[in-house]
Amino acid sequence: MDEKGLKEKFAKLFDDPNRETFKIALNNLTGEYDDLEFKEQEIDEHILAKHILGIANTSGGVICLGIKEGDNGLTPIGLDDSSDSTDLKKKLSRYLPYNLDYEVHPIDFDDKELWGDIRNKSFKIITIEYTPENIPFLPMKDSRDYKKTDIFCRKNSSTTRCEYDDLQNILNKRISATQKYLNIDHELNELEILMKRTSPQHTLFYTINNPNFLKIISQFKEKKIKRIEKGLGIDGFDEN
Incomplete structure (x- = not known):
C-alpha cells in the first residue's frame, strides 16, 4: 500500500476509533511511524505521558496498547490487565498539561467469528490532537526518567528529547x-x-x-x- 493509502486507513482510526476502524488499520499497518506508536501492554504512566508529549509536539497521532511489534509485523495480543480509561487519564494528568488534547478509547472485541484472531481481546487507543499554537508541551512534573524541563518529539519512529534543530522546528x-x-x-x-x-x-x-x-x-x-x-x-x- 502506498503512503497515501496508509494515511487514509490511519486517519479513519484517528477520527473514529472503534472495532471496525481498528481492525482495518491493523490489517494495513506494518510498524511504528512518527505519528503512530505500539505497546504490548499498558506501561507506566510517566513513560506513556512521554510518548504522548512527543507525538503532540510533532504532528499528533495514535498510540495503540495491546499490539506486539516484531520481525514478522504486528501481533494483536490484547491487554492482560486493562485499567479503566478514566483512571488512566487521571494518572496521566499528573504529567500532561491541561491544554494537551488527547483521549483514551477502549476497544473490546467479543467472541464473534468475524473478528478472527482478535476475538475476546481488549485494546486501548490513545488519540493525540495536533495543536501547533500550543506547542511545545512539557511534562508537568519530574519522573525518574526525565525532568519537567525536557521537551520531547518524534524522530525515526521513536520518542526522543529535542535537540536544537528539533526545538527550532517546533517553535517555527x-x-x-x-x-x-x-x-x-x-x-x-x-x-x-x-x-x-x-x-x-x-x-x-x-x-x-x-x-x-x-x-x-x-x-x-x-x-x-x-x-x-x-x-x-x-x-x-x-x-x-
Missing part, C-alpha cells in the same frame, strides 16, 4: 500557527464591518441613494467569506 510551527490565527481574526473583523454595511438598515439607504455601492459592498463580503473559508479549510458558509 508555533509561530506560523499563531500568525495564521491572528490573520483570521483580522479577516473576521473586516467581515463583520462588511456584514454591518449590508444589514437591512444600510441596505435601504444604499438602495435609494447609491445602489452601485451596495452591489460593490456585497461583492466584497462574498469574496471575504470565500477567503476566510479557504484559510480555515472549510467547504462552505451559511449566513443563516
